[in-house]
Amino acid sequence: MKAEIITIGDEMLIGQIVDTNSAWMAGELNKIGVGVTQITTISDTPVDLVNALDDAQLRADVILITGGLGPTKDDRTKKVLAEYFNSELITHQPTLYHVTAFFKKRGLGVNQLNKDQALVPECCEVLHNPAGTAPGMLFEHNDKIFVSMPGVPFEMKEIMQTAVLPGLKDKNGGGVIVHKTVHTIGIPESILAERLEEWENALPEYIHLAYLPNPGQIRLRFSAFGNDEAQLKKSIEAEIVKLKKMIPEAIFGYDNDTLAGVVGKLLVGKKTTVATAESCTGGQIAHSITSEPGCSEWFKGSIVAYANEVKIGVLKVEEKDIEEYGAVSEQVVKQMAERVRENLNADYSVATSGIAGPTGGTADKPVGTVWIAVASPNETIARKYSFSHNRERNIIRSSQTALNMLRLVLVDE
Amino acid sequence: MKAEIITIGDEMLIGQIVDTNSAWMAGELNKIGVGVTQITTISDTPVDLVNALDDAQLRADVILITGGLGPTKDDRTKKVLAEYFNSELITHQPTLYHVTAFFKKRGLGVNQLNKDQALVPECCEVLHNPAGTAPGMLFEHNDKIFVSMPGVPFEMKEIMQTAVLPGLKDKNGGGVIVHKTVHTIGIPESILAERLEEWENALPEYIHLAYLPNPGQIRLRFSAFGNDEAQLKKSIEAEIVKLKKMIPEAIFGYDNDTLAGVVGKLLVGKKTTVATAESCTGGQIAHSITSEPGCSEWFKGSIVAYANEVKIGVLKVEEKDIEEYGAVSEQVVKQMAERVRENLNADYSVATSGIAGPTGGTADKPVGTVWIAVASPNETIARKYSFSHNRERNIIRSSQTALNMLRLVLVDE
Numbered sequence: 001m002k003a004e005i006i007t008i009g010d011e012m013l014i015g016q017i018v019d020t021n022s023a024w025m026a027g028e029l030n031k032i033g034v035g036v037t038q039i040t041t042i043s044d045t046p047v048d049l050v051n052a053l054d055d056a057q058l059r060a061d062v063i064l065i066t067g068g069l070g071p072t073k074d075d076r077t078k079k080v081l082a083e084y085f086n087s088e089l090i091t092h093q094p095t096l097y098h099v100t101a102f103f104k105k106r107g108l109g110v111n112q113l114n115k116d117q118a119l120v121p122e123c124c125e126v127l128h129n130p131a132g133t134a135p136g137m138l139f140e141h142n143d144k145i146f147v148s149m150p151g152v153p154f155e156m157k158e159i160m161q162t163a164v165l166p167g168l169k170d171k172n173g174g175g176v177i178v179h180k181t182v183h184t185i186g187i188p189e190s191i192l193a194e195r196l197e198e199w200e201n202a203l204p205e206y207i208h209l210a211y212l213p214n215p216g217q218i219r220l221r222f223s224a225f226g227n228d229e230a231q232l233k234k235s236i237e238a239e240i241v242k243l244k245k246m247i248p249e250a251i252f253g254y255d256n257d258t259l260a261g262v263v264g265k266l267l268v269g270k271k272t273t274v275a276t277a278e279s280c281t282g283g284q285i286a287h288s289i290t291s292e293p294g295c296s297e298w299f300k301g302s303i304v305a306y307a308n309e310v311k312i313g314v315l316k317v318e319e320k321d322i323e324e325y326g327a328v329s330e331q332v333v334k335q336m337a338e339r340v341r342e343n344l345n346a347d348y349s350v351a352t353s354g355i356a357g358p359t360g361g362t363a364d365k366p367v368g369t370v371w372i373a374v375a376s377p378n379e380t381i382a383r384k385y386s387f388s389h390n391r392e393r394n395i396i397r398s399s400q401t402a403l404n405m406l407r408l409v410l411v412d413e
Numbered sequence: 414m415k416a417e418i419i420t421i422g423d424e425m426l427i428g429q430i431v432d433t434n435s436a437w438m439a440g441e442l443n444k445i446g447v448g449v450t451q452i453t454t455i456s457d458t459p460v461d462l463v464n465a466l467d468d469a470q471l472r473a474d475v476i477l478i479t480g481g482l483g484p485t486k487d488d489r490t491k492k493v494l495a496e497y498f499n500s501e502l503i504t505h506q507p508t509l510y511h512v513t514a515f516f517k518k519r520g521l522g523v524n525q526l527n528k529d530q531a532l533v534p535e536c537c538e539v540l541h542n543p544a545g546t547a548p549g550m551l552f553e554h555n556d557k558i559f560v561s562m563p564g565v566p567f568e569m570k571e572i573m574q575t576a577v578l579p580g581l582k583d584k585n586g587g588g589v590i591v592h593k594t595v596h597t598i599g600i601p602e603s604i605l606a607e608r609l610e611e612w613e614n615a616l617p618e619y620i621h622l623a624y625l626p627n628p629g630q631i632r633l634r635f636s637a638f639g640n641d642e643a644q645l646k647k648s649i650e651a652e653i654v655k656l657k658k659m660i661p662e663a664i665f666g667y668d669n670d671t672l673a674g675v676v677g678k679l680l681v682g683k684k685t686t687v688a689t690a691e692s693c694t695g696g697q698i699a700h701s702i703t704s705e706p707g708c709s710e711w712f713k714g715s716i717v718a719y720a721n722e723v724k725i726g727v728l729k730v731e732e733k734d735i736e737e738y739g740a741v742s743e744q745v746v747k748q749m750a751e752r753v754r755e756n757l758n759a760d761y762s763v764a765t766s767g768i769a770g771p772t773g774g775t776a777d778k779p780v781g782t783v784w785i786a787v788a789s790p791n792e793t794i795a796r797k798y799s800f801s802h803n804r805e806r807n808i809i810r811s812s813q814t815a816l817n818m819l820r821l822v823l824v825d826e
Binding site for chain 1: 428436437439441468487520521527543546625695700712756770773
């Protein structure tokens with residue numbers, strides 16, 4: 001069974017809002033084995049909806065439509081659907097009761113615009129909308145299913161979960177799709193693809209692999225199609241075992257894992273803590289860490305030593321070393337890591353010092369030059385990186401690389 | 414001139430990522446007076462792209478395509494486009510130099526997959542991608558313009574801004590749209606709309622106003638349509654003068670201004686500096702500040718005092734006050750601000766202490782309770798806020814509120 005999503009709304013075509021409904025709907029359909037062939041965003045002009053409906057039913061069995069069901073005059077979906085399916089608009093009494101009660105509960109009267117929310121094409125099955133006043137509508141036509149829902153995310157989700165997905169799951173029968181995402185860091189996409197090529201070509205036909213790049217990270221997404229969910233999961237796990245042997249150092253997590261979250265788990269497992277000393281990353285590492293709920297168990301704090309006087313005065317880096325080697329140097333970044341580890345009484349620490357740009361670069365140390373250090377109870381290591389010319393990316397890449405250096409130290413120990 | 418956007422990627426059709434590119438592109442096209450008729454998301458199957466291209470050129474003059482340009486074998490856009498426009502793939506030498514240099518700079522060799530990034534259909538105009546290895550491609554065919562770009566947001570944006578939008582703006586000619594955005598903070602959308610209603614209803618017909626909410630901020634975007642650019646700008650400025658009288662304290666900037674950037678300008682104007690002491694915001698304020706190029710002129714650094722022992726040991730907050738009043742209290746947040754101002758030798762400082770959640774709340778201090786302090790050479794002020802139950806939003810709202818408190822102190826002095 002294949003589905004398509006049609007999203008109606010000028011606010012998306014002028015870039016005022018991002019369409020988050022479609023991704024949610026696609027994800028839910030996928031879980032019950034219904035693939036989505038296309039997502040189409042159109043304006044609220046009737047002819048556009050008619051054309052989109054004509055096209056979609058050529059490709060899909062189920063067409064899910066959101067938007068254009070509000071009470072105001074630019075909401076025309078219901079009228080267009082009535083005409084499209086040659087049906088009259090009639091008052092649906094249970095919906096009228098619901099709308100009246102909905103407003104009464106809020107201490108408000110019901111005007112004609114509200115009452116018109118209970119008008120529906122006679123041929124449709126009405127899908128109750130407990131969260132709002134515009135009901136969902138389901139049409140069966142030429143062996144295809146059409147569902148119209150409000151564009152308000154929580155109303156749409158409520159109708160999908162109670163009235164749409166269970167029915168589609170039944171109709172779709174056996175087929176399932178299983179997804180699993182592997183997060184990697186430190187290997188560029190092209191090199192990763194080269195290293196994995198032979199294995200990738202030998203994957204079973206029912207397993208599809210996708211490379212999804214994030215700044216500094218590549219996610220590898222497995223999708224397995226079939227009838228036996230347990231068997232599909234087992235097949236993916238078997239491939240991940242092979243993958244782990246090929247790129248053991250690069251894999252840091254699965255599915256919803258984050259780099260900071262994985263580092264946190266490793267630290268908690270050792271009953272240890274971390275602190276950061278940040279120059280060029282300016283607090284971004286601390287921010288990644290403190291975005292993780294429960295990080296107070298393993299995070300002490302950070303000294304963002306942006307000015308050299310803070311490196312000297314607060315972090316206690318040797319002034320003469322900054323003068324001799326510069327703030328962006330192995331000597332200074334190592335001291336930053338060691339001092340913050342001591343001062344904040346942490347077991348581990350990471351430190352960054354670099355030139356994020358756009359200015360501040362020299363021939364010797366161009367924009368994008370970053371020194372990163374990790375201090376542990378045993379030793380302090382430091383490494384030099386050359387990132388790009390873009391300030392924002394340099395900050396993100398430096399932060400991720402620093403967390404990953406710490407991760408590798410924690411894994412190795 | 415009308416445009417359509419075609420987004421290629423299975424990751425959107427299975428709901429793994431939300432398509433944010435399209436909203437950004439639609440917004441930028443709108444600014445230059447190019448309306449978007451449809452946004453279509455399809456899989457990376459060649460036949461789907463061919464069909465989408467066939468359909469799109471029936472409705473639009475410009476077709477913008479993103480995705481499917483990576484080095485791996487599931488990236489097939491380039492090959493499909495070459496066939497679609499009856500053209501051979503040839504090596505584009507400047508791109509080959511760029512790709513080689515791109516990897517060399519990172520200390521990496523270039524493999525065949527990387528080199529293949531320089532293959533382009535002979536008939537296209539190559540659009541340089543300074544931020545990555547896959548170039549953009551522009552085709553003119555049957556009086557229509559087709560542009561193919563990578564799906565990685567910052568690469569797409571770079572190509573759009575440097576190579577696509579200026580050309581489309583020229584071609585579109587005639588009518589002009591003038592946009593101006595006013596950034597506000599501190600007034601919720603519904604209250605703002607109420608306060609501005611009368612003025613908004615009296616706006617000239619050719620000026621459109623949109624409310625664009627961000628967490629904690631509302632942007633008011635003016636769009637004026639007409640032929641005389643200077644006159645349109647003057648009309649908008651006249652409306653902004655009226656707006657300033659209605660909500661003087663809430664307006665912090667215009668167009669590309671950021672809150673941290675505005676604070677920076679105020680500090681530089683007074684030849685002063687700032688430091689931050691962060692508990693619940695965990696480095697997010699420092700990160701906002703250090704995202705501003707040139708912030709070293711006015712930012713000293715930050716102490717992220719997540720653990721109480723760091724508040725006591727590094728920031729030198731009185732231990733007895735933490736015991737007596739709790740870390741989330743007026744007494745402690747004021748000391749944090751004062752101590753970091755002294756220790757980091759800054760003129761001003763901000764400090765935060767709160768319960769970001771999801772755990773840690775009490776009946777007395779529920780999740781979302783945040784104390785914020787600003788210390789200046791003259792005095793220290795502190796205020797208590799009650800935000801929401803969502804950790805991420807609490808961190809952002811707290812950071813913005815802290816920067817805004819500092820801004821108001823700087824403006825008032």
